[in-house]
Amino acid sequence: MNKRGFASDNFSGVLPEVMEAIQKVNYGHSMAYGGDPYTAAAIDKFKELFGHDIDVYFVFNGTGANVIGLSTLTQSWNSVICPSTAHIQVDECGAPDKLTGCKFIPIEVKDGKLTPELIKTQLHGFGFEHHSQPKVISITQCTELGTVYTPEEIKAICDLAHKHDMYVHMDGARLANAVASLDVDVREITNKAGVDVLSFGGTKNGMMLGEAVIFFNPELSKNAKYVRKQSMQLCSKMKYIACQFEALLTDDLWLKTARHANKMAKLLEREVRKIDTIQITQKVQSNGIWAIIPKDKIEKLQNEYFFWIWDEHKGEVRWLCSFDTTEDDINGFVALLKKELC
CATH class of the missing domain: 3.40.640.10 (Type I PLP-dependent aspartate aminotransferase-like (Major domain))
Structure with missing residues (x-):
């Protein structure tokens, strides 16, 4: 992978x-x-x-x-x-x-x-x-x-x-x-x-x-x-x-990397909020997003951009960004979400 x-x-x-x-x-x-x-x-x-x-x-x-x-x-x-x-x-x-x-x-x-x-x-x-x-x-x-x-x-x-x-x-x-x-x-x-x-x-x-x-x-x-x-x-x-x-x-390398990861999570949040079939469940205050998405779409999405299921009963998932997450990663994932969920 x-x-x-x-x-x-x-x-x-x-x-x-x-x-x-x-x-x-x-x-x-x-x-x-x-x-x-x-x-x-x-x-x-x-x-x-x-x-x-x-x-x-x-x-x-x-x-x-x-x-x-x-x-x-x-x-x-x-x-x-x-x-x-x-x-x-x-x-x-x-x-x-x-x-x-x-x-x-x-x-x-x-x-x-x-x-x-x-x-x-x-x-x-x-x-x-x-x-x-x-x-x-x-x-x-x-x-x-x-x-x-x-x-x-x-x-x-x-x-x-x-x-x-x-x-x-x-x-x-x-x-x-x-x-x-x-x-x-x-x-x-x-x-x-x-x-x-x-x-x-x-x-x-x-x-x-x-x-x-x-x-x-x-x-x-x-x-x-x-x-x-x-x-x-x-x-x-x-x-x-x-x-x-x-x-x-x-x-301050430790802070520069964290700021970048947080920034990528905010970018992802901004784009995800435009998709009506996604419900963000927690305040996005760091480098992660917790969201409920249609359960039947999770596996197909994971095959393209892997992520963990947080609560399988609710269809809640977790998306985390890292020091090396790029805007291209965000854009590619958002395009996939729109294709599968809209």
């Missing part, structure tokens, strides 16, 4: 700058397990972005990042509150449940976003030995439905969590798209808003592989290195992950 479709930003290739960075470090010998200068340089890039009072751990993938972040904050008798649509709830095969030992409490949401009012329904049983103890609220930015939390919304959730001696974990697999959408400093929706631990995504934004777990309070990360090792996420040749992040965070 070489033709660009709209299934996922995971389907895209690797940014040229990232590939060049990998090639540059691919010579000579370096200390393993993060003792190399490339890992140090990448951590410095993150400190430029978020401030110096942070702790950074590189891992292989997003599930690993989420597991390490959550495991470091919890004990097995704790519970984690999350949206019903969250990746940790739906798409990680129970890895967070198994490896943290925690109870996960999903809350039904319409737009992927938790609110203090929804969360408060689950804040009970504190100190009661028969009840799992709420410890973490996990939110996703951008959400699994492409929507975006504002800084004020995140701060309200963080304030509520900290009031109850709880922490906030953010799954930021597509954090770059949220920052680009809101046009704010990344700190405004992370550490300044009160987020305690962040899974910072790289793979969906042009890296070959790799994510980062960022602790905004180093006191919380005392055991993170042991959790990472036990979770089989400690990369021996860490320079190959780290150098990608250094490239991605240089000259």
Whole structure:
């Protein structure tokens, strides 16, 4: 499958700058397990972005990042509150449940976003030995439905969590798209808003592989290195992950790519809204569109431009744009939609 479709930003290739960075470090010998200068340089890039009072751990993938972040904050008798649509709830095969030992409490949401009012329904049983103890609220930015939390919304959730001696974990697999959408400093929706631990995504934004777990309070990360090792996420040749992040965070490349993906989604939205047989179901705030289309047309459309079905009962599908999506891709797909659906 070489033709660009709209299934996922995971389907895209690797940014040229990232590939060049990998090639540059691919010579000579370096200390393993993060003792190399490339890992140090990448951590410095993150400190430029978020401030110096942070702790950074590189891992292989997003599930690993989420597991390490959550495991470091919890004990097995704790519970984690999350949206019903969250990746940790739906798409990680129970890895967070198994490896943290925690109870996960999903809350039904319409737009992927938790609110203090929804969360408060689950804040009970504190100190009661028969009840799992709420410890973490996990939110996703951008959400699994492409929507975006504002800084004020995140701060309200963080304030509520900290009031109850709880922490906030953010799954930021597509954090770059949220920052680009809101046009704010990344700190405004992370550490300044009160987020305690962040899974910072790289793979969906042009890296070959790799994510980062960022602790905004180093006191919380005392055991993170042991959790990472036990979770089989400690990369021996860490320079190959780290150098990608250094490239991605240089000259705001991570934001340029996200802005482009968001722009392509807006272009697709504008054209799709002209087709009466398509119903867009969520606000288009990042790089994705969720839409209901005639079920009997889905397979034929997928054969030309592959995409995923989101809800097969409703005929709801998801179209995601990537750093390498072009206007020609959009125009070709829209022409196909018009041909089959109009």
